[in-house]
Amino acid sequence: xxxxxxxxxxxxxxxxxxxxxxxxxxxxxxxxxxxxxxxxxxxxxxxxxxxxxxxxxxxxxxxxxxxxxxxxxxxxxxxxxxxxxxxxxxxxxxxxxxxxxxxxxxxxxxxxxxxxxxxxxxxxxxxxxxxxxxxxxxxxxxxxxxxxxxxxxxxxxxxxxxxxxxxxxxxxxxxxxxxxxxxxxxxxxxxxxxxxxxxxxxxxxxxxxxxxxxxxxxxxxxxxxxxxxxxxxxxxxxxxxxxxxxxxxxxxxxxxxxxxxxxxxxxxxxxxxxxxxxxxxxxxxxxxxxxxxxxxxxxxxxxxxxxxxxxxxxxxxxxxxxxxxxxxxxxxxxxxxxxxxxxxxxxxxxxxxxxxxxxxxxxxxxxxxxxxxxxxxxxxxxxxxxxxxxxxxxxxxxxxxxxxxxxxxxxxxxxxxxxxxxxxxxxxxxxxxxxxxxxxxxxxxxxxxxxxxxxxxxxxxxxxxxxxxxxxxxxxxxxxxxxxxxxxxxxxxxxxxx
Ligand code: ADP
Ligand code: ADP
Ligand code: MG
Numbered sequence: 106x107x108x109x110x111x112x113x114x115x116x117x118x119x120x121x122x123x124x125x126x127x128x129x130x131x132x133x134x135x136x137x138x139x140x141x142x143x144x145x146x147x148x149x150x151x152x153x154x155x156x157x158x159x160x161x162x163x164x165x166x167x168x169x170x171x172x173x174x175x176x177x178x179x180x181x182x183x184x185x186x187x188x189x190x191x192x193x194x195x196x197x198x199x200x201x202x203x204x205x206x207x208x209x210x211x212x213x214x215x216x217x218x219x220x221x222x223x224x225x226x227x228x229x230x231x232x233x234x235x236x237x238x239x240x241x242x243x244x245x246x247x248x249x250x251x252x253x254x255x256x257x258x259x260x261x262x263x264x265x266x267x268x269x270x271x272x273x274x275x276x277x278x279x280x281x282x283x284x285x286x287x288x289x290x291x292x293x294x295x296x297x298x299x300x301x302x303x304x305x306x307x308x309x310x311x312x313x314x315x316x317x318x319x320x321x322x323x324x325x326x327x328x329x330x331x332x333x334x335x336x337x338x339x340x341x342x343x344x345x346x347x348x349x350x351x352x353x354x355x356x357x358x359x360x361x362x363x364x365x366x367x368x369x370x371x372x373x374x375x376x377x378x379x380x381x382x383x384x385x386x387x388x389x390x391x392x393x394x395x396x397x398x399x400x401x402x403x404x405x406x407x408x409x410x411x412x413x414x415x416x417x418x419x420x421x422x423x424x425x426x427x428x429x430x431x432x433x434x435x436x437x438x439x440x441x442x443x444x445x446x447x448x449x450x451x452x453x454x455x456x457x458x459x460x461x462x463x464x465x466x467x468x469x470x471x472x473x474x475x476x477x478x479x480x481x482x483x484x485x486x487x488x489x490x491x492x493x494x495x496x497x498x499x500x501x502x503x504x505x506x507x508x509x510x511x512x513x514x515x516x517x518x519x520x521x522x523x524x525x526x527x528x529x530x531x532x533x534x535x536x537x538x539x540x541x542x543x544x545x546x547x548x549x550x551x552x553x554x555x556x557x558x559x560x561x562x563x564x565x566x567x568x569x570x571x572x573x574x575x576x577x578x579x580x581x582x583x584x585x586x587x588x589x590x591x592x593x594x595x596x597x598x599x600x601x602x603x
Pocket of ligand 3: 269380392393
């Protein structure tokens with residue numbers, strides 16, 4: 106096993122990784138920025154080191170500083186989580202040079218997959234279907250126009266270095282092409298320091314279906330089935346699930362095989378995700394490989410019964426894959442909702458402040474991966490993802506009912522969250538029938554939430570009524586109607602409620 110692991114991240118994913126480190130008994134190291142001095146992740150590790158500053162650039166994106174901390178504390182490996190430096194080939198190369206292992210694939214694989222143009226070429230050669238596109242020089246506008254006509258509008262201008270949904274522009278008519286290229290280029294230049302763009306056929310109402318892969322140093326590769334992540338806002342996933350309601354066993358097997366072929370073509374080591382886009386005719390096309398653990402990995406954990414982070418540690422330590430393809434099973438149905446500090450009724454404006462009340466739901470089949478607790482400060486410096494609510498049940502309708510219940514019991518006060526919006530979303534009839542596509546939120550007007558003050562008052566009232574019974578209340582007719590029996594626990598006396 107690994108001797109010591111540094112977690113180069115924050116929030117819920119750092120907490121998640123630290124928990125598995127503790128379970129397997131690997132000494133853990135956290136890093137924290139100045140605003141994160143009191144953060145949950147900084148307190149859960151065996152040792153924590155300060156990254157001076159507040160901005161992401163000064164702290165969690167500061168590759169040199171992170172390598173220095175890893176070296177000083179004697180970490181054998183670094184877990185990068187997702188976001189930040191997780192897909193940064195230079196960071197991976199710096200760690201390699203310092204003799205520290207990245208829990209992920211090699212810097213060469215990260216670099217190759219970080220470039221969408223290279224990635225598409227590799228996949229095409231490996232026989233994996235890719236979205237029809239054109240990767241010529243877009244500054245030769247006449248050629249770009251001809252290529253776009255050839256693909257047929259609408260098309261998508263896409264950044265080669267893209268990620269997080271940035272650097273993409275849809276073009277519906279030839280008249281819009283030049284401006285879209287200029288826009289995508291400048292956004293890509295700003296976000297990634299790399300303005301290269303290419304053209305892709307734009308698929309209408311597609312589904313986003315991705316396959317979890319794992320490979321080891323000894324040449325073995327498997328897939329852990331699919332996740333559907335079609336419900337997106339600005340190309341960012343909001344709800345994820347497994348299995349995908351769109352797949353049958355045959356299509357699932359073909360997509361799984363294509364993903365394994367991709368892993369083998371790359372000599373892929375550790376966890377990764379092959380993203381596909383699925384059109385209305387059920388053709389699937391390669392989108393990209395995410396060379397890291399994905400935000401939505403818990404849905405795969407719940408349907409396979411595996412701890413993907415533990416598997417990552419084993420593979421990074423040089424062990425063979427802990428599972429063979431024939432042994433893997435996809436059982437029941439899992440759903441994940443991303444809980445953000447944002448206000449859907451005000452254009453999804455990020456919401457900051459102190460979390461005054463935090464009550465996470467619990468119960469059979471309910472999992473909450475959270476980076477916050479009561480008293481946590483939510484700042485403007487980082488991603489507004491607070492927590493992920495994941496549920497498992499025998500089938501999709503039961504999982505939806507369970508998610509509905511769990512959302513109704515999730516109380517976060519002090520910052521605005523998208524919880525009421527998520528609840529309206531999963532209750533939508535088209536969500537229930539599984540008729541999902543990447544424009545779901547454009548086509549269906551999902552109510553953001555009841556007005557703020559009312560909503561909070563209701564939450565507090567509901568919380569007080571359901572969660573804080575008193576002995577005195579138990580002696581009166583209960584909420585459920587006159588004459589109802591008091592809770593049997595109340596008869597046990599005061600000590601029960603202490
Ligand atoms: P996943 O594919 O795991 O769902 P996302 O694409 O939603 O991941 O990205 C995960 C996190 O990483 C998000 O917070 C996103 O904003 C951030 N992210 C993704 N790509 C980049 C990038 N190239 N640069 C900076 N942040 C990124
Ligand atoms: P990123 O690296 O930013 O995650 P992706 O290539 O994975 O970029 O695409 C993100 C999302 O954008 C997809 O999930 C899908 O919703 C949309 N998208 C990407 N390519 C296409 C396409 N050719 N046609 C339609 N939608 C697309
Ligand atoms: Mg993507």
